[in-house]
Amino acid sequence: xxxxxxxxxxxxxxxxxxxxxxxxxxxxxxxxxxxxxxxxxxxxxxxxxxxxxxxxxxxxxxxxxxxxxxxxxxxxxxxxxxxxxxxxxxxxxxxxxxxxxxxxxxxxxxxxxxxxxxxxxxxxxxxxxxxxxxxxxxxxxxxxxxxxxxxxxxxxxxxxxxxxxxxxxxxxxxxxxxxxxxxxxxxxxxxxxxxxxxxxxxxxxxxxxxxxxxxxxxxxxxxxxxxxxxxxxxxxxxxxxxxxxxxxxxxxxxxxxxxxxxxxxxxxxxxxxx
Amino acid sequence: xxxxxxxxxxxxxxxxxxxxxxxxxxxxxxxxxxxxxxxxxxxxxxxxxxxxxxxxxxxxxxxxxxxxxxxxxxxxxxxxxxxxxxxxxxxxxxxxxxxxxxxxxxxxxxxxxxxxxxxxxxxxxxxxxxxxxxxxxxxxxxxxxxxxxxxxxxxxxxxxxxxxxxxxxxxxxxxxxxxxxxxxxxxxxxxxxxxxxxxxxxxxxxxxxxxxxxxxxxxxxxxxxxxxxxxxxxxxxxxxxxxxxxxxxxxxxxxxxxxxxxxxxxxxxxxxxxxxxxxxxxxxxxxxxxxxxxxxxxxxxxx
Numbered sequence: 001x002x003x004x005x006x007x008x009x010x011x012x013x014x015x016x017x018x019x020x021x022x023x024x025x026x027x028x029x030x031x032x033x034x035x036x037x038x039x040x041x042x043x044x045x046x047x048x049x050x051x052x053x054x055x056x057x058x059x060x061x062x063x064x065x066x067x068x069x070x071x072x073x074x075x076x077x078x079x080x081x082x083x084x085x086x087x088x089x090x091x092x093x094x095x096x097x098x099x100x101x102x103x104x105x106x107x108x109x110x111x112x113x114x115x116x117x118x119x120x121x122x123x124x125x126x127x128x129x130x131x132x133x134x135x136x137x138x139x140x141x142x143x144x145x146x147x148x149x150x151x152x153x154x155x156x157x158x159x160x161x162x163x164x165x166x167x168x169x170x171x172x173x174x175x176x177x178x179x180x181x182x183x184x185x186x187x188x189x190x191x192x193x194x195x196x197x198x199x200x201x202x203x204x205x206x207x208x209x210x211x212x213x214x215x216x217x218x219x220x221x222x223x224x225x226x227x228x229x230x231x232x233x234x235x236x237x238x239x240x241x242x243x244x245x246x247x248x249x250x251x252x253x254x255x256x257x258x259x260x261x262x263x264x265x266x267x268x269x270x271x272x273x274x
Numbered sequence: 275x276x277x278x279x280x281x282x283x284x285x286x287x288x289x290x291x292x293x294x295x296x297x298x299x300x301x302x303x304x305x306x307x308x309x310x311x312x313x314x315x316x317x318x319x320x321x322x323x324x325x326x327x328x329x330x331x332x333x334x335x336x337x338x339x340x341x342x343x344x345x346x347x348x349x350x351x352x353x354x355x356x357x358x359x360x361x362x363x364x365x366x367x368x369x370x371x372x373x374x375x376x377x378x379x380x381x382x383x384x385x386x387x388x389x390x391x392x393x394x395x396x397x398x399x400x401x402x403x404x405x406x407x408x409x410x411x412x413x414x415x416x417x418x419x420x421x422x423x424x425x426x427x428x429x430x431x432x433x434x435x436x437x438x439x440x441x442x443x444x445x446x447x448x449x450x451x452x453x454x455x456x457x458x459x460x461x462x463x464x465x466x467x468x469x470x471x472x473x474x475x476x477x478x479x480x481x482x483x484x485x486x487x488x489x490x491x492x493x494x495x496x497x498x499x500x501x502x503x504x505x506x507x508x509x510x511x512x513x514x515x516x517x518x519x520x521x522x523x524x525x526x527x528x529x530x531x532x533x534x535x536x537x538x539x540x541x542x543x544x545x546x547x548x549x550x551x552x553x554x555x556x557x558x559x560x561x562x563x564x565x566x567x568x569x570x571x572x573x574x575x576x577x
Contacts, residue, residue, distance in 0.1 A: 061335075104363040105365070112331070112335070112360060113364070114359075116359055118324075119328055119355075119360055121328075122325045122326075122328025122331075122360075123328045123335070125328070125329050126328065126331055128332070129329065129332070129333060130338060133314055133315065133338075152324065153328065153356075156322035157322075157329075160319060160320065163320075
């Protein structure tokens, strides 16, 4: 059933609320763990709010291909009740099933372990292809980073998705413009370029990756537009979105926060979102 | 074994609607019937092996048992990480099928040889590698692979019929048991035929216990260790490099089980010792895997 914005005011309120609460949860997790990868979790959390948190049905699959943003996935699954308080408190600790990158076979909401880039899209194709063979009306969601689209599997998988008409697949690319050791346009060029994906045969939407309402609407449209074309949302995002000193800074791919930085970060989020 | 494989897989695919077959754009003059029989469960994933194996993992997650078929090196090396991360760590029923293991593709050259495949694949979590030595083993192995529904690799080669059957010791198959054995031979894959040819020599015939190893990693039963211990000398023959191959894996098992040998000789793929290329037989000979050299080694065991 199509969900339209006009009849889902409550959903929209949730989306906006989650922008703040999930960011606070992520920051708290990283601070307690004294861990990095904060910037990449903050750049993709709004995409996860508009897909995993709101659109995805229980029987559908969401794959976080950019596994280094695992904290954002754990935060969402905690919010959805799939990860308990007790379990979440083990994040990054000895003996945990919530390591820095998602582990295999541990949490039902994490169907596949990721962390090596370029794996999620081919797996998502397999799930989408299975749904086609079985005649299931399920959408498969996969979230990638823009740096990840450097990987050759992206291009193998993209051609497959088009050739096999996997219109039940929604790819989301978190295009924050920064990758491991530089700006994406200076490393290999823009592999998450809308024209390239369009030329390959995808139905492409380029969106503000932090406008949860627009993202929600776009996904809603894509879910219901079964025209034989696989879908991609190229989401323009800001690494570290919401925390003043992290935004667009490469180092926040790696650094943990000290107590002062944590205080500033939470204050920034409270001011901006809550 | 390619024909035996396509006949057997066709039967399986027709009987079991949960089987999906993906080819990496290979199968000309071998898989056409399978393609026609399977309909949308037969997929040509193109020349894109990494995507093929990730795709297979996704299909397996949704309940399918998935074969990924190509020439052995192509379905092993390029997509090893996909097989490790997406398939083996999740213990999913994805089965790699590599045609032409070892030097099977001969004059096609080094790109088409798979002589390090078992070292790479048998080291992974939850996996079972299947290495038929004889063509009549392909069908029962395939049936077992599907029944097990766990990550697997089937290494196909050019094999004849099993010469005499056979006692199974959990990954080791005893083809011949000698009374008062002068030693034991364990071989892997179709190079077993060279062993059988060497044993046609009058002096050697009936003098050795003869095994083939068909599963890696192996878990051998006690009776096999006893036979190997009693015969005191062991020759291992494999069309695979030494590192991570049969001889290395077997020797750990022997040591852990207290087997002490008077002589241990390993014949294995030596790569491309002088940088020249030829048929499978040519490469076997260069590595000392030919029946003549095997006979020479065995004669030393008679002393």
